[in-house]
Amino acid sequence: MILAENDILGWVSYGVLIILSLSLAIATVRLIRGPSLSDRVIALDLIAFITVGFIATFAIYSGKHALMDAATVLALVAFLGTTAFARYIQNARKESTKD
Amino acid sequence: MPISHIIASVALIAGAFFTLVAAIGVVRLPDILMRMHASTKAGTLGTGFILLAVAVTTPDFGVITRAIATILFLVVTAPVAAHLIGRASYQNGNKLWKNTIVDELQDHIDKSKK
Numbered sequence: 001m002i003l004a005e006n007d008i009l010g011w012v013s014y015g016v017l018i019i020l021s022l023s024l025a026i027a028t029v030r031l032i033r034g035p036s037l038s039d040r041v042i043a044l045d046l047i048a049f050i051t052v053g054f055i056a057t058f059a060i061y062s063g064k065h066a067l068m069d070a071a072t073v074l075a076l077v078a079f080l081g082t083t084a085f086a087r088y089i090q091n092a093r094k095e096s097t098k099d
Numbered sequence: 100m101p102i103s104h105i106i107a108s109v110a111l112i113a114g115a116f117f118t119l120v121a122a123i124g125v126v127r128l129p130d131i132l133m134r135m136h137a138s139t140k141a142g143t144l145g146t147g148f149i150l151l152a153v154a155v156t157t158p159d160f161g162v163i164t165r166a167i168a169t170i171l172f173l174v175v176t177a178p179v180a181a182h183l184i185g186r187a188s189y190q191n192g193n194k195l196w197k198n199t200i201v202d203e204l205q206d207h208i209d210k211s212k213k
Contacts, residue, residue: 056153
């Protein structure tokens with residue numbers, strides 16, 4: 001479905017894309033600054049969430065609903081990434097206490 | 100204009116608002132558990148609302164199913180991921196906020212050592 005001109009959904013999704021970009025920029029501040037590795041992992045997790053929302057909003061805006069596949073896959077991969085980082089943080093602590 | 104577009108617009112605005120709150124919370128809150136609280140809850144809610152908007156606007160049954168499956172998956176996995184990160188970070192010795200009143204996990208660890 002392609003949005004008609006002057007459809008409210010077109011304007012709203014355009015504005016939502018701008019707000020999501022802003023959120024992405026704000027979350028990146030924590031990714032760069034974050035004092036510990038865990039803070040950075042949380043920021044990455046949030047960035048993945050925001051990107052899923054961004055792809056979904058763009059699917060509405062452009063009318064290409066096939067993009068939802070990409071959003072689903074990104075949600076799956078983001079969970080795996082976060083879990084792997086959590087295991088890494090735990091194992092790193094065990095290694096450092098062995099010495 | 101179809102009514103589904105109005106519902107989707109409201110859901111999109113709500114989703115964008117919650118996502119923005121999550122991003123601001125991740126930057127402004129003082130310690131890691133609070134940041135996780137912002138990113139997990141508000142982030143899941145915001146993304147869930149946006150995916151709901153997709154499900155409302157399309158007539159295609161496959162896309163609706165995918166959107167709802169993604170919402171369910173996010174709701175199931177986000178707390179699990181946050182719990183894993185929080186536990187690993189606590190065991191790693193990350194300090195809580197200086198004004199924290201109660202730290203029940205530390206009490207529990209002390210008790211099990213005795």
